[in-house]
Amino acid sequence: MKNGLILRALSALAVIGSTMAPAVAAPAPGKLESSFDKAFSVETRTQKPGVVKAPVSILPVQAWQQPSGPTTYASSLEATVAALANAGQGRIGVAATDLGTGRTVSVLGSQPFPMASTSKLAIVATFLQGVDQGRFSLSDRYPLMVPVPSAKYSSTVAPVRAGATMTAWQLIDRTIINSDNQATDALLRVVGGPAAVNKWVRESAGLTGFSLNRDIATLVRDDGQYDPARVVDQRDAATPLTMVQLLTGLHQGRWLSQSSTGVILSAMERCVTGKRRLKALLPGEARVLHKTGTLSNTSSDVGIIKTPDGRDIAVAIYVTGQGGKSFRDSRIASIARAIYDGYLSEASNFRRTAAR
Structure with a gap:
């Protein structure tokens, strides 16, 4: 009884003490939210029970800021391309090389951009190396990898099921000609997944600035976690210069x-x-060997432009934002034409100078 009275008295004193204690000023909401977002991101902070939110990437993901101040360009062609690749409405990365002279132009060429389906070139190349080594054959048959419906971010790898079987040659054609995701994932599974492609790029091709992290089914399902116009996400990304080296x-x-x-x-x-990208504004006699890529708020086209006078130009153009897909396509087309005209003009000037 005595002990019970003492405990009740202490509890009462604690309540009285808490009501008399001076109030501690709460941190300003803006500062608190800002510091919290830096550590955990807005996605984590605003989670609601029962809703699957985008996971926080443990890889470097950085907000992008347009460079301030004047920029010096290596040539008038590079300055022209930079003007067309103005990043006021979203990042634009460009790299191009005249394979005859080695002359290269670059605008944000060392910055990672979402590869989207342009990564399929490296996936097919990895498989073809296996063909050259005798591990695979173009006549081998493999099943398409058909996505099974699942919620965004609900699993590390999106579920798929085996579909119709096709020869490897058919899968390659569908992967590059039609950008068929199911065919791509079939080849990706055969070679050993993204890690095998990264190994081929690093060790066989000797390139850096390339990272494939997910199969296409997962990439498409979880698309939209970050806005590529404002954020640099290193996952499933390559720099334009690396892609030109690959091409x-x-x-x-x-x-x-x-x-x-x-x-x-x-x-x-x-x-x-x-059809409205690299090829759109080029003269009809120019040949284009290319691969496109498209994801949320990003469009790209990479390839080899063969000019009528026998020149080969490797070009990679990655465009984000711009207010819509049609505007991104238009930007790719105009940049490709400027590169085409610029290299031909340089070649013409060189020939005139040499003839004097």
């Missing part, structure tokens, strides 16, 4: 046999996607 090596047959090189280049020349 150059594939075109020159550095890493694959002559027959395997022919398989991938032939498919690129027959690509049916992106």
Whole structure:
């Protein structure tokens, strides 16, 4: 009884003490939310029970700020491309190389951009290396990987099921010509997943600035976690300069046999996607071997432009934002034409100078 009275008295004193204690000023909401967002992101802070939210990437994901101050360009062509690649409405990355002279132009060329389906070139090249090594055959048959409906971010890897079987050659054509995601994931599974492609890019091609992290089914399902116009996400990304180096090596047959090189280049020349991108403003006599990419708020086209006078130009253009897909396509087309005209003009000036 005595102990019970003492406990009740202490509790009463605690309540009285808490009501008399001076109030502690709460942090300003803006500062608190800002510091919290830096650590955990707005996605985490605003989660609601029962709703699957985008996971916080443990890889470097940074907000992008447009460079301030004057920029010096290596040539008038690069300055022209930079003007067309103005990032006021979203990041635009460009790289191009005249394979005859080695002359390169670059605008944000060392910054990672979402590869989207342009990564399919590296996936196919990885498979073709296996063909050259005798591990696979173009006549081997594999099933398409068909996505099974699932909620965004509900699993690390989106579920898929086996579909109709096709030859590897058919899968390659569908992957590059039609940008078929199910065919791509079939090849990706055969070679050993994204890690095998990254290994081929690093060790066989000797390139950095490329990272494939997810299969296409997962990439498409979870698309939209970050806005590529404002955020640099290193996942499933490559720099334009790296992509130009990849295109150059594939075109020159550095890493694959002559027959395997022919398989991938032939498919690129027959690509049916992106008619309003690289090809749109080029003269009809120019040949384009290319691969497009499209995801939320980003469009791209990478390839080899073959000019009527026998020049080969490797080009990679990644465009984000701009207010819509049609505007992104238009920006790609205008940049491609400027690169085409610029390199031809340089070649013409060189010939005139040499003739004097």
